[in-house]
Amino acid sequence: MTLHQNLIAGEWVGSDGVANVNPSNTNDVIGEYARATADDASAAIAAAKAAFPVWSRSGILERHAILRKTADEILARKDELGRLLSREEGKTLAEGIGETVRAGQIFDFFAGECLRLAGETLPSVRPNIGVEVTREAVGVVGIITPWNFPIAIPAWKIAPALCYGNTIVFKPAELVPGCSWAIVDILHRAGLPKGVLNLVMGKGSVVGQALLESPDVQAITFTGSVGTGKRVAMASVEHNRKFQLEMGGKNPFVVLDDADLSVAVEAAVNSAFFSTGQRCTASSRIIVTEGIHDKFVAAMGERMQGLVVDDALKAGTHIGPVVDQSQLNRDTDYIAIGKNEGARLAFGGELIARDTPGFYLQPALFTEATNAMRISREEIFGPVAAVIRVKDYDEALAVANDTPFGLSSGIATTSLKHATHFKRNAEAGMVMVNLPTAGVDFHVPFGGRKGSSYGPREQGKYAAEFYTTVKTAYTLA
Numbered sequence: 001m002t003l004h005q006n007l008i009a010g011e012w013v014g015s016d017g018v019a020n021v022n023p024s025n026t027n028d029v030i031g032e033y034a035r036a037t038a039d040d041a042s043a044a045i046a047a048a049k050a051a052f053p054v055w056s057r058s059g060i061l062e063r064h065a066i067l068r069k070t071a072d073e074i075l076a077r078k079d080e081l082g083r084l085l086s087r088e089e090g091k092t093l094a095e096g097i098g099e100t101v102r103a104g105q106i107f108d109f110f111a112g113e114c115l116r117l118a119g120e121t122l123p124s125v126r127p128n129i130g131v132e133v134t135r136e137a138v139g140v141v142g143i144i145t146p147w148n149f150p151i152a153i154p155a156w157k158i159a160p161a162l163c164y165g166n167t168i169v170f171k172p173a174e175l176v177p178g179c180s181w182a183i184v185d186i187l188h189r190a191g192l193p194k195g196v197l198n199l200v201m202g203k204g205s206v207v208g209q210a211l212l213e214s215p216d217v218q219a220i221t222f223t224g225s226v227g228t229g230k231r232v233a234m235a236s237v238e239h240n241r242k243f244q245l246e247m248g249g250k251n252p253f254v255v256l257d258d259a260d261l262s263v264a265v266e267a268a269v270n271s272a273f274f275s276t277g278q279r280c281t282a283s284s285r286i287i288v289t290e291g292i293h294d295k296f297v298a299a300m301g302e303r304m305q306g307l308v309v310d311d312a313l314k315a316g317t318h319i320g321p322v323v324d325q326s327q328l329n330r331d332t333d334y335i336a337i338g339k340n341e342g343a344r345l346a347f348g349g350e351l352i353a354r355d356t357p358g359f360y361l362q363p364a365l366f367t368e369a370t371n372a373m374r375i376s377r378e379e380i381f382g383p384v385a386a387v388i389r390v391k392d393y394d395e396a397l398a399v400a401n402d403t404p405f406g407l408s409s410g411i412a413t414t415s416l417k418h419a420t421h422f423k424r425n426a427e428a429g430m431v432m433v434n435l436p437t438a439g440v441d442f443h444v445p446f447g448g449r450k451g452s453s454y455g456p457r458e459q460g461k462y463a464a465e466f467y468t469t470v471k472t473a474y475t476l477a
């Protein structure tokens with residue numbers, strides 16, 4: 001089996017490989033991927049540091065051309081890369097191809113942004129002095145990504161980092177190295193100079209930790225768990241570096257009495273269970289007012305019966321497997337916790353067997369849950385959701401906001417008054433009206449509040465805030 005190597009200083013290196021296994025069929029080994037050491041990480045950081053002076057001053061047309069070429073190749077190979085994504089992560093083929101297209105669009109967007117780099121000139125408050133405000137690249141950026149969006153998250157961190165002139169050491173999640181390797185290969189062939197983008201696949205505790213500890217890494221962008229996010233934060237404060245964190249969510253989806261029932265059910269099922277519930281924007285707290293509660297729960301049960309849980313690559317599958325055994329254990333542990341806490345497991349929650357050995361779990365819906373239960377407070381990150389019954393809109397909003405997290409928030413209603421009030425008062429970075437809490441556009445800001453996020457927003461032109469540093473220059477005329 002071919003070994004997919006790490007890219008350090010423009011050379012493919014590494015001999016020790018780890019198997020990338022398909023969660024829909026654990027007999028299926030997708031490939032061998034090199035496992036970097038802490039020394040490899042140091043070499044990658046040194047290469048990125050050496051490449052920075054030239055890349056940060058490279059022409060915008062050169063950057064534009066490389067990002068554009070990358071976008072074109074990703075989009076041209078969307079079916080093949082989408083299939084690789086679904087095979088390594090377990091989301092359905094339609095979701096895998098959709099995410100691959102999103103990655104291509106992100107590179108396309110930032111290819112355009114290279115040509116729109118701008119500064120400001122202002123008059124000084126003192127006579128005969130001009131002021132220029134410009135944005136410069138930050139330096140070596142460490143990129144640490146999770147397993148749940150194997151191509152979109154790397155894309156939305158790598159594309160802006162390169163666009164604004166930074167060099168990169170990229171550490172993808174060890175569970176899903178395939179798509180990361182593929183986009184690094186595409187960027188390398190698209191003409192990136194040596195050392196500008198370095199790939200170090202390997203363990204977080206080794207390779208990620210080496211990034212955290214290096215004084216030569218000027219910024220770290222991280223998506224993953226709250227625990228690891230805190231380590232990134234502490235180490236970054238120690239080194240006085242920029243950092244950006246996207247962590248968990250416990251996103252509420254409110255259903256009001258006046259909601260269109262089919263819109264509410266469709267959005268709730270999508271929010272809670274699509275992509276196997278493994279999205280930081282997923283909703284696992286469905287807050288329902290009492291007038292529609294019973295009708296809503298019955299309609300959810302009916303809709304959930306129609307969900308096909310099977311091999312991610314099979315036509316007709318709606319929900320693929322859980323990503324691995326450890327996440328599956330976590331999901332089933334939370335199902336047991338919910339039952340012990342006194343919530344009622346109304347539908348699903350069983351482990352299921354399919355033609356191939358994989359991590360299959362029937363999506364689970366609890367009812368009679370309260371917002372104080374652990375299943376309502378802690379991120380589960382699986383196809384497990386709970387319905388919380390409330391009296392009215394005011395209580396729904398209070399419950400929605402009663403959480404340590406604040407990433408996404410949704411409401412199903414036909415009332416303009418309530419929709420408008422919710423948009424203004426939901427304590428979240430993103431608010432969805434009559435839409436699922438998950439599934440975002442690539443050209444607008446992404447991020448949250450409270451325990452979900454830290455630092456400037458990702459995506460769209462707002463990404464410039466993290467990947468650049470502002471300089472103010474004064475000139476005597």
Ligand SMILES: NC(=O)C1=CN([C@@H]2O[C@H](COP(=O)(O)OP(=O)(O)OC[C@H]3O[C@@H](n4cnc5c(N)ncnc54)[C@H](OP(=O)(O)O)[C@@H]3O)[C@@H](O)[C@H]2O)C=CC1
Nearest residue numbers: 145146172173174203204205208209224225228247280381
């Ligand atoms: N907000 C989100 O989108 C995500 C949230 N999560 C949450 O986190 C839970 C656990 O998932 P898990 O994959 O373990 O999340 P982690 O936070 O451990 O993983 C995210 C990334 O951080 C890396 N990492 C791990 N330890 C360190 C370290 N000491 N220093 C630097 N980098 C490190 C990981 O590497 P590696 O995995 O290779 O060891 C991975 O690349 C999930 O159940 C979910 O609740 C998880 C993924 C995404």
Ligand SMILES: O=C(O)CCC(=O)C(=O)O
Nearest residue numbers: 278279280281438439440
């Ligand atoms: O909902 C989305 O489209 C993006 C979600 C995401 O980025 C995440 O789960 O990490």
